Amino acid sequence: MNSLGEAFAAAWKLIAGFDAELAQVVGLSLQVSLSAVVIATLIGLPLGAMIAVERFPGRQTLIVLLNALMGLPPVVVGLVVYLLLSRAGPLGSLGILFTPTAMVIAQAVLITPIIAALSRQIIEDAWREYDEQLRSLGAQRLNAAMTLIWDTRFSLLTIVLAGFGRAAAEVGAVMIVGGNIDGVTRVMTTAIALETSKGDLPLALGLGIVLVTLVIVLNALAAIIREMALRRYG
């Protein structure tokens, strides 16, 4: 199993044959990252919208902080969530360390700032354009924020897809809080890391192909949605 070509061939056989182990790992990956992106959107989107339309002291600092948090290193997030969830930590009694739930939490923490910061930018740009018109029509802040979210929904969806891509491709955080337990918390990225070090290149490569394909499909989807929306709604 030394040559790259052989590894590719074996990897393709695993994918084409719906290998059970591969399917299980891919399934868990999707489940964890989708859950994380849903939670991150439910928190990040209203947060971004609020920061976009409200004026309060410390707002600029919060924006800088939020933008900085977009580059949060996954291993650091993993470490912090690990400390919180470990037996001795403040949330240790929940007993969820090394479960998919812990992985969802870690990924949600990782991508909430991304969704909040980017949606803040998009909604604030729209606000600049709509501000006077909406106030002239008598829209209150909350009403205006909802209108802006609805009017930028396609751009916001692109952000959510980007967040999902980031979550699915991330390895450091889920490795630490999940523990990469076979059949329980093993996801694509952690499996790739492990299988590579074990020398099982076909499985690693097969997972790698699935992962890259997923990322490409997501980006294509985002592009198509934007294009469609632009043509449909201008």
Added chain:
Amino acid sequence: MLPLELDQLTFSAGNAAIIRGISARIEAGPRTVILGPNGAGKSVLMRLCHGLLTPTSGRVVWHGSKNGDVRRHQAMVFQRPVMLRRSALANVVYGLKLAGKSRSQSELRAMDVLEVVGLAQHAARPARVLSGGEQQRLALARAWALGPDVLFLDEPTANLDPASTQDIESIINAIHASGTKIIMTTHNLGQARRLGDEILFISNGRLVEHTPIDRFFKQPASAEAATFIKDEMP
């Protein structure tokens, strides 16, 4: 609502004085045109009247208002129409619903005004794919639907071709005929002649003249106005 009284109105942005102590009384009835060169402060004055800007000092008083919601009895059309990413009809309905009308009431009223401005056949089309002239007619419909006592128009035809300008001007006259007070800005003398009954001539943040249209063009009282009229290009 009317008369509208401006009492020693001033507005500064930073150190720059934009409106310098304007006092005037605008009565119900005649179409009021705020005329002046670019940068004179016409748009800012209008935004102060409409309540989109807060004066640095001085007051905007609506003498006829029964301590109610003054905003609800006025509407504004901007130089560049701001259209929401939804259908033409939905754009008109949006304003009506903010004003507290029910959905069915709003849709009936919206269809009526779309008919009047000649956009009924475009009701279902996304507002942003309409042409510039159609969008401005839609903006007029959205404002008119609210049945305002006063309609502010900020250079409503500045970006439009002659045909569209003619459409807009006849709609403005129809709105005037329906009993709504028209207050509009323009830097276009021809438009001032066609649409104005009285002129507020603004120069450098000051109210220079407030006269009936005939007298303004025949014998301007101020040197600034005389120069402004004389410099008109054919």
